[in-house]
Amino acid sequence: MPGLNEPSSRRVLMQGNIAAAEGAIRAGCRFFAGYPITPSSEIMVQMAKLLGSNDGRFIQMEDEIASICAVIGASGSGVKAMTATSGPGFSLMQEALGYGYFTETPMVLVNVQRAGPGTGQATHVGQGDVMQARYGTHGDVFPIALCPASVQEMYDLTIRAFNLSERFRVPTFVMADEAVGHLREPCALHGGFEIEHRNRHGEGAPFGSDAPDGVPPMPAFGDGKKLMVTGSTHNPEGFRKVDDPEIHDALVTRLMRKTEDHRGEIVEVEEFFLDDAEVAFFAYGISARTALAAARRLRKMGVRAGLLRTKTLWPFPEEAVAQLGRRVRAIVVPELNKGMFAGVCRAHAAAEVHSVTQTNGKTIEPGRLVTFVQEVLK
Template identity: 50%
Template sequence: MSARAAQLSTLAGARRFMLGDEAAAFGALFAGCSFFGGYPITPASEIAEAMARELPRVGGYYVQFEDELASISAVIGAAWAGARSLTATSGPGFSLMQESIGYAAMTETPCVVIDVQRSGPCTGQATKPAQGDLQQARWGTHGDHEIIALSPWSVQECFDLTLDAFALAERYRSPVILLMDGAVGHLREPLLFPTFREEMLAPRRRARPGELHFGGEPVPPMAQIGDGLDVHITGSTHRPNGIRDVNSEPVHDELVRRLCAKISDAREALTRVEHRHLEDARVAVVSFGATARPALGAVEAARRRGTRAGFLRLVRLWPFPGPALARLLGRVEKVLVPEMNLGQLNRELERVLDCEVVPLSKIGGVAHAQEEILEPLLEALR
């Protein structure tokens, strides 16, 4: 039995009261994470601390680097050398990592970046939660690209979605963002551990000699460093054999369109939303992450008063599940959008829905109270 299986099997079925940050770290361990490169930052430091403690116990390597630029770079290097690799940060660090997240997208490097969002811009309210990185996760790096981003709303989901993130990173050979927020990261709730099985380890499709590993199919197999295939990995525009070619229009066009299409064409398969009471809903509350908790509370409270309120939350944020939302919300008259930013989800919803979309933005570092959503919801239902 591997060190990982030996350690994690002791947790089978255990119920633990833990932080969202710690739950994410354990999700990474179950997914086979073998390298963590990080730099301390509130409110993500508890992920690094949990990884520093637990990762060596399953035979993996934790390194604290000199900054976030180095952390994400080492995470990508480690991935090419065979690791399932992870870094965790918050807004300011996430901003610093953007260039190399673009490198990971361009070189099709599977890796997971956790951003435990805090109040910005800049240093903002460093210890307070926010959801202001929704669009940064999508558009933070320069140039055309697609990204996969997930958003947990509970401690249990911090574990579950981290596991999911590693699998998606390998499946699509892409960086995957776990967009947590400080409210969920710093929450303690019960976490139920699953029984560890080898199938949970994110599988990597490897290239055989002669196979193209930077083209030829939507998601090509990966040739790792050390495989003896003389792999050439570059963030510059490259041909399907990996060799740099920065002057050819068709080479760039084909590469970047394929990189985008491999994710955007899988939009439906990648869609994960959770909803309640939409069958007869007149007004729906649509949210994500921590904010979806008081949002659902408000919808349930409105329902108890005999109203036709509905609820939907995005479990996966990017690629944006526009078609699914249009289907599920096609009959509602109005959508309310509570979020801890000034309308970043609202903007996307306006783009894909025909009905009226009303922002319920809140900033300042305090999550929405149920009442703050219930009141406008009842008003809208009147």
């Protein structure tokens, strides 16, 4: 299989979930812990295969809670680690994701979203976990969440997720969806990436930093640093400080700044036909492909439609959306939930924001968006 050891620019037909696993290996992931769940299981199966032939460690845990905890433990041992899951598993992992955030543990989680809530429709597509990625765990957290719209991006953004996670010591999510995860299309397992590694041997306390980027060095277990890792409030050395108001505030604030002050480095958007657009879609994941098809059809019909596609869900592309709101008359947000990101758009865009929602386990048909825009512009 190409790409397993040698990167190649040759494009081969591949499933999205497989591409995510290939990207993880390319990024240097050498540990996977997981629990089977549709529609993400292909990632786990592929990781079992790839880690076996790349000197990695794979373990099938007893549930999703154990899986994410094992990932955090492995990352603490200095190994790039990941898991993959879908809605119900993502829910089970939320407590530990907050722990991983508060202990500044690099890790990657691929969530292949299915139609929820509840067990929902396990084999059908949804985008209903996008707010959970941001607010799912308790307390103030500022994780990073990326959103692929193609098989190629399952590969590329999984690599990017590892890079960002290592760079900032922040748990990073690849918020895929069932449609992209199970899509088969050409994908190049290329090597055109710089690979980031955590600052393992740097000087300074492991849980505090005066550096401008606020990212402390992260020694591994066994490096002789006598680490104290705790999910309780801690000082820069790691000592629990559960009654000190200043230490708690300083810690929560520094962790926020790691993500919020680096929006320029983290946020990626892509523009289509926006130069003269009077109406624009704002979309992500599989729904962005629907929106692009609709924008093209509208252009052919003489409607000046465009698309702002975000590859980053969190931090939210506030600046790009605010700018879009100044450029167009109306923004249309198609998504496979009841309007989660339309609401976020409204908070940042001056233009009118229209929500197109679909929660039937199917992707939106471009024709529906074309008709919708025609109505908006009437």
